[in-house]
Amino acid sequence: MNIEARRFTIDDGSRTTGSCRLCNMPIRRTMVDLGMSPLCESFRRPEERDGMEPFFPLHALVCEHCLLVQLKEYVTPDHIFTEYAYFSSYSTSWVAHAKAYCHGIAQRLGLDANSLVVELASNDGYLLQHFLPMGIPVLGVEPAANVAAVAKGKGIPTLVEFFGVALAERMVAEGQAADLIAGNNVLAQVPDLNDFVGGIRILLKPEGVCTLEFPHLERLIAENQFDTIYHEHFSYFSFHTILRMAEKHRLKVIDVEELRTHGGSLRVHLARIESTRPIAPSVPALQAREEAAGVRDMRTYDAFAAKVKRTKRRLLSVLIGAKDEGLKICGYGAPGKGNTLLNYCGIGTDFLDFTVDRNPYKHGLFTPGMHIPIHPVEAIDEAKPDYVLILPWNLKDEIVQQMRHIGDWGGKFIVPIPEATIIDPKEMPT
Ligand SMILES: [Zn+2]
Known part of the structure; x- marks a missing residue:
């Protein structure tokens, strides 16, 4: 461009x-x-x-x-x-x-x-x-x-x-x-x-x-x-x-x-x-x-901004806690909304080693602003991360089902929205 x-x-x-x-x-x-x-x-x-x-x-x-x-x-x-x-x-x-x-x-x-x-x-x-x-x-x-x-x-x-x-x-x-x-x-x-x-x-x-x-x-x-x-x-x-x-x-x-x-x-x-x-x-x-x-009521709109800032702090504390324990985190997905989240929260390669996407058009590219490398989905199986941050959270049910085998090596999912939540695939019904 x-x-x-x-x-x-x-x-x-x-x-x-x-x-x-x-x-x-x-x-x-x-x-x-x-x-x-x-x-x-x-x-x-x-x-x-x-x-x-x-x-x-x-x-x-x-x-x-x-x-x-x-x-x-x-x-x-x-x-x-x-x-x-x-x-x-x-x-x-x-x-x-x-x-x-x-x-x-x-x-x-x-x-x-x-x-x-x-x-x-x-x-x-x-x-x-x-x-x-x-x-x-x-x-x-x-x-x-x-x-x-x-x-x-x-x-x-x-x-x-x-x-x-x-x-x-x-x-x-x-x-x-x-x-x-x-x-x-x-x-x-x-x-x-x-x-x-x-x-x-x-x-x-x-x-x-x-x-x-x-x-x-x-x-x-x-x-x-x-x-x-x-x-x-x-x-x-x-x-x-x-x-x-x-x-x-x-x-x-x-x-x-x-x-x-x-x-x-x-x-x-x-x-x-x-x-x-x-x-x-x-x-x-x-x-x-x-x-x-x-x-x-304009107060409905005013209350939103404070909630957004709180969510940022909560997500960062989960990620900081994981890194302090020496754990490995990667992303899943490279949707547009992921980039708002990553840039607003300041989540770069200091937190996420890489992200993956099913769209081959994005492989080999880097996310805007934060420059997180985008790999094919199989990269997760090779890296065996402790946490997978799901960026397209609207598809989280589909992604958790597709990727539930990360539980085999003890991996868990982090869903960032509405509040940072951890999902352990081992605790899910089969
Ligand atoms: Zn108007």
């Missing part, structure tokens, strides 16, 4: 002024300041380790008007996303989740050979591939050329572009209006939220449905998932904010499901406001629960 080519936001020095990405009102209130951090997907090649590395403020603000939690945009998305290192298909449980969704929604909406399913940020085709055996036509939109190429190789037509009003208008003009639009874990990564949601409204057929999945801010706060805050995620949504966003773009939320993915996500079902689709009881129910949990 060319550092000079990046556009930096000119800051007036106060750091906490600007306008809200959704409602344009001035935004001043800090939710949590995680200090300076590199872009969490900017893994370093060996030859880059001696070079300078750009760090940006990782400072989450909350809009007091629409309650959108957001980061300022320091780097243009085309630099973040044109060569993306995240391949969805490397997570077994995520692919299974996608498959279950495809079968469920196809049945619910009665999709058939005359329908069109469009996925926004279709990645390597991990989701759309499941519609192909059902004979349902699909179209992916994916701005990262390298992952889009993998999808095309699977026979999934893919537009290598950013989605917004302009692309939606062109697609509709070309007869590509959608019966179903799927957007999983893309909303947070959209810099121009209003252009993106405006595009959804245009691309939907009159009775079409759009489902969006995104981590629920309520879970982020309740379970202390501060490491899901990183530069590539510009926005963090409560259901309250989603309802406001839908209304602003003449859409309505017709249903909402709570999912366990990514530490607790929402799947909202949107339709055009004038469509005949009724609103399910789940919508007012979740709205009421969020109200009761203090979604509108």
